[in-house]
Amino acid sequence: MNLEVFVLGTGGMMPLPGRGLTSVLVRREGDLFLFDCGEGTQIGLRRLNLRWKKITSIFISHTHADHVTGLPGILMLSSQVDRGEPLYIYGPPKIREFVEAMRRTLDMYINYEIVVREVEGATTVVQAEDYVIRTHPLVHTKPCLAYSIEENMRPGVFFPEKAIDCGVPRGPLWSRLQSGESVKLPDGREVQPSQVMGNERKGRKFCFATDTVAAPGLSEFARGADLFICEGMFSDDLADTAAEKKHLTAGQAARIARDGAVKQMGLIHYSPRYSERELKKLLGEAREIFPESFLTRDLQHIGLPFEE
Numbered sequence: 001m002n003l004e005v006f007v008l009g010t011g012g013m014m015p016l017p018g019r020g021l022t023s024v025l026v027r028r029e030g031d032l033f034l035f036d037c038g039e040g041t042q043i044g045l046r047r048l049n050l051r052w053k054k055i056t057s058i059f060i061s062h063t064h065a066d067h068v069t070g071l072p073g074i075l076m077l078s079s080q081v082d083r084g085e086p087l088y089i090y091g092p093p094k095i096r097e098f099v100e101a102m103r104r105t106l107d108m109y110i111n112y113e114i115v116v117r118e119v120e121g122a123t124t125v126v127q128a129e130d131y132v133i134r135t136h137p138l139v140h141t142k143p144c145l146a147y148s149i150e151e152n153m154r155p156g157v158f159f160p161e162k163a164i165d166c167g168v169p170r171g172p173l174w175s176r177l178q179s180g181e182s183v184k185l186p187d188g189r190e191v192q193p194s195q196v197m198g199n200e201r202k203g204r205k206f207c208f209a210t211d212t213v214a215a216p217g218l219s220e221f222a223r224g225a226d227l228f229i230c231e232g233m234f235s236d237d238l239a240d241t242a243a244e245k246k247h248l249t250a251g252q253a254a255r256i257a258r259d260g261a262v263k264q265m266g267l268i269h270y271s272p273r274y275s276e277r278e279l280k281k282l283l284g285e286a287r288e289i290f291p292e293s294f295l296t297r298d299l300q301h302i303g304l305p306f307e308e
């Protein structure tokens with residue numbers, strides 16, 4: 001099952017030619033999850049040529065303009081396809097007011113249900129059969145949330161030869177063992193899944209955190225993530241500016257990644273003061289602390305394979 005991340009934009013504050021505002025799309029099976037939606041998010045979707053009009057859910061970190069002003073266009077264009085299911089929008093308080101005011105004042109034609117869920121603090125926002133989406137409170141100039149998608153543990157590898165050795169004939173009994181049930185053979189013996197399968201394997205984890213200082217518990221929240229996308233707005237020499245405006249420097253982001261032992265950390269939400277070339281400085285600072293750091297780039301595609 002694919003878990004793919006598409007970086008739609010990497011900028012903070014304002015979109016630049018060649019650098020859209022911070023927005024990330026995650027595709028898992030038939031679901032599309034959009035994280036933040038600044039002005040111009042549609043351009044990134046369009047340039048990636050994705051079939052995106054059936055976004056499952058939109059997760060908003062906070063209601064600053066550079067994270068939400070792409071919503072009207074996305075909601076409007078989503079009406080071009082038929083959908084039976086509602087579109088869910090999650091975010092901190094004020095997100096409902098923002099969506100309602102925008103629908104009212106823009107007289108938007110929307111042919112599907114929009115369900116807005118306001119979220120505060122650490123909570124589970126989506127509990128699906130095989131994954132969970134959680135929030136963690138960030139520390140910014142207004143309520144702000146980090147999000148994670150975490151898949152359940154997966155059953156271990158099935159060894160057909162072991163099943164045969166145990167006398168289980170190929171067929172429906174194999175599927176029952178694979179789904180974790182013990183089975184009874186005609187001779188009365190019982191075979192446990194553990195006799196024919198390896199250890200349970202980890203699912204995958206994705207984490208997205210932007211617009212914050214080093215928030216308490218954030219490294220724990222990101223722990224072990226296959227991909228941690230984290231704000232690194234400023235270079236470390238602007239740590240005072242970052243603290244004052246409640247943002248992270250690249251080095252601070254790297255410390256969170258290192259402390260949470262994530263597999264890789266992609267910086268995002270770059271200040272418009274840095275040209276693409278100047279971002280190398282931020283990368284250097286992050287890598288000094290956490291070598292598995294990289295700069296996310298607009299239109300980047302990152303696959304997250306299962307760990308075998």
Ligand SMILES: [Zn+2]
Nearest residue numbers: 012013066211
């Ligand atoms: Zn921002």
Ligand SMILES: [Zn+2]
Nearest residue numbers: 062064140211
């Ligand atoms: Zn902000």
